[in-house]
Structures are given as structure tokens and as C-alpha cells.
Amino acid sequence: MSFKIAIASGKGGTGKTTVSVNLYQYMKDNICDSIKLVDCDVEEPNCKLFFPNLSLSRTEAVNQIVPFIDDKKCIFCKKCVDYCEFNAISIITNAKYAKVNTDLCHSCGACLVACEFDAITEHPLSIGEINYFKPDKTEQIAEGRLKIGSAMQTLLIKELKKNTSDTTDLIIYDAPPGTSCPVVETVADADYVILVTEPTPFGLHDLKLTVELLAEIKKPFGVIVNKAGLGTDDVYKYLKQNSIELLGEIPFNKEYASLYAEGKLLDSENSIMEEYYQIIAKNLERKILVFEGDKYFKQK
Ligand code: SF4
Numbered sequence: 001m002s003f004k005i006a007i008a009s010g011k012g013g014t015g016k017t018t019v020s021v022n023l024y025q026y027m028k029d030n031i032c033d034s035i036k037l038v039d040c041d042v043e044e045p046n047c048k049l050f051f052p053n054l055s056l057s058r059t060e061a062v063n064q065i066v067p068f069i070d071d072k073k074c075i076f077c078k079k080c081v082d083y084c085e086f087n088a089i090s091i092i093t094n095a096k097y098a099k100v101n102t103d104l105c106h107s108c109g110a111c112l113v114a115c116e117f118d119a120i121t122e123h124p125l126s127i128g129e130i131n132y133f134k135p136d137k138t139e140q141i142a143e144g145r146l147k148i149g150s151a152m153q154t155l156l157i158k159e160l161k162k163n164t165s166d167t168t169d170l171i172i173y174d175a176p177p178g179t180s181c182p183v184v185e186t187v188a189d190a191d192y193v194i195l196v197t198e199p200t201p202f203g204l205h206d207l208k209l210t211v212e213l214l215a216e217i218k219k220p221f222g223v224i225v226n227k228a229g230l231g232t233d234d235v236y237k238y239l240k241q242n243s244i245e246l247l248g249e250i251p252f253n254k255e256y257a258s259l260y261a262e263g264k265l266l267d268s269e270n271s272i273m274e275e276y277y278q279i280i281a282k283n284l285e286r287k288i289l290v291f292e293g294d295k296y297f298k299q300k
């Protein structure tokens with residue numbers, strides 16, 4: 001069983017993915033080589049851009065099972081509409097119109113049970129794919145990639161997590177930005193959540209929303225302040241007032257920003273920034289040992 005860490009942020013642009021890829025690389029190189037990075041930001045997965053030597057080892061299609069109504073068998077009684085809790089079925093009796101809105105359908109199967117006329121059958125609908133990459137000898141990076149036009153982020157993330165769960169000691173999930181259902185799905189079975197924020201009024205506002213969400217679903221978490229040195233100290237005051245652990249800070253650094261813009265990792269070219277990841281990794285290591293009693297996380 002793995003120890004799972006989800007890296008999330010209340011808003012985009014805080015540096016969540018940068019933290020995910022650099023923390024993964026730091027942990028892999030220095031602390032735990034049984035580690036996996038899973039990019040759950042399925043609408044815009046870009047972790048892989050930071051690893052130029054990555055090779056795609058395989059791709060799996062992910063389908064949603066959706067109902068289809070045969071209007072030759074349908075008598076337009078609307079019983080299926082009453083059974084559907086997600087308002088995914090439209091029936092217009094006079095027009096003899098019957099259709100399932102696959103964007104709203106949750107594949108619960110209730111309409112199939114409802115229909116006594118055998119008018120509904122199930123069919124697979126592609127919602128995206130899971131790509132597995134090999135940075136070196138083992139498959140250690142995976143991403144979900146949502147099909148353009150699909151609204152099934154949550155289902156794809158669920159499949160992605162299920163298909164990447166194995167005996168790896170540590171799994172890092174790069175969560176989508178925000179506080180909506182795809183984020184909840186990503187952090188749902190994480191053992192610990194890292195929130196990445198920035199010391200600005202917008203950063204603080206979105207941090208508060210994410211903290212409320214994690215408190216509601218009872219997830220342990222800590223905070224990394226990215227772009228430290230910019231903005232105000234309101235984020236730090238908030239953390240202190242609410243006894244939230246500050247796992248580490250990553251100062252704003254022009255060289256670091258340009259490395260990010262070029263899709264490069266820090267460790268190859270920026271040893272000063274690597275020190276900050278060392279502090280974060282040490283804080284995490286202590287936390288993981290506390291939570292799991294040394295069971296799932298092995299020092300070299
Ligand atoms: S329950 Fe069956 S017959 Fe009735 S409207 Fe739905 S699909 Fe048509």
C-alpha cells in the first residue's frame with residue numbers, strides 16, 4: 001500500500017505543477033526511489049513537459065458507459081426521466097423525441113431498471129485516455145488526458161487513480177486547480193495534501209476556500225508558499241492564526257521562473273532553489289513517518 005500525497009491549489013498559476021514535478025524529482029533522487037507522479041489535472045496535463053527524456057510506454061482508453069434510447073421501442077412514458085437523478089434524459093412525448101445528455105449522465109444505470117420496454121441499451125463513450133511514461137527503467141509517471149468536449153473529469157481521475165495504484169511506496173498526485181469535484185476526487189484517498197499558495201490577496205482568498213474544503217472532508221494538510229517575498233504577509237498571519245503548518249517556502253526568483261517557462265526541472269541547473277525543496281522534503285518525511293509509523297516510506 002502506498003502513501004499518497006495530493007498537491008493542490010485553490011487557483012491556477014500558483015506554481016502547483018512546478019512544485020509537483022520538482023518535489024517528485026527531489027524525493028526520487030534523494031529519499032525514495034519507489035515513487036510515482038500522477039498528473040490528475042486531466043484538462044491540461046503538463047507534468048510530462050518537465051521531463052524531456054520521458055518515453056511513452058503505453059496508452060489506455062477510458063470509456064464511460066452511457067445509455068442509448070431506441071425511439072422505435074420507446075413509448076415515451078417518461079418513467080426513465082423520473083428515475084434519473086441527474087436530469088440527463090429528455091423525453092418529448094408529442095414529438096416522439098427521446099435523448100440522453102451524456103454530459104449529465106453519471107452512468108448509474110437507473111434508467112435501464114426503469115424501462116419496461118427494453119428501449120434502453122448501454123454503450124461505451126470515450127472520455128479520454130491514460131498515458132504511462134518511463135523516465136528510466138520503470139513506469140513512474142502517468143497522466144490522464146480528457147477528450148476535448150468531455151465533461152467527465154471526475155470519472156477520468158477516478159480511473160487514473162485506480163489504474164496507477166500499486167505497491168509503489170509514495171504516489172504524488174498533481175491535482176487540478178480550484179475547489180470543484182475533480183479536486184475532491186483527486187484528494188479523496190490521499191493520506192496528506194499539500195496546498196500551494198502565493199502571498200497575494202488572491203492567493204489568500206483561494207487558500208481559505210481550499211482549507212475549508214479539506215476541513216470538511218477531514219484531510220490532513222500543510223502549505224507551501226510559492227513566490228515568497230512578493231506581496232504581503234497576510235498569508236503567514238492566516239496560517240499562524242489557524243495553526244496551519246507551513247511546510248516550506250519557495251522564494252520568487254527570476255532564474256527559477258525562466259527555467260519553468262522553458263519546462264526545466266530545478267535540480268539540473270539551480271542548486272540554490274533545490275535547498276528549498278530539501279527543507280520541504282524533510283518536513284514531509286517527518287510527517288509521513290508520523291502518520292504511517294515508518295511502514296510505507298523507506299529511507300535509502
Ligand atoms: S422508460 Fe423506456 S419507454 Fe419509457 S420513456 Fe424511458 S426509454 Fe421510453
Ligand code: SF4
Binds near residue numbers: 083085087089104
Ligand atoms: S444512467 Fe443514470 S444518470 Fe445516466 S441517464 Fe440513466 S438514470 Fe440518468
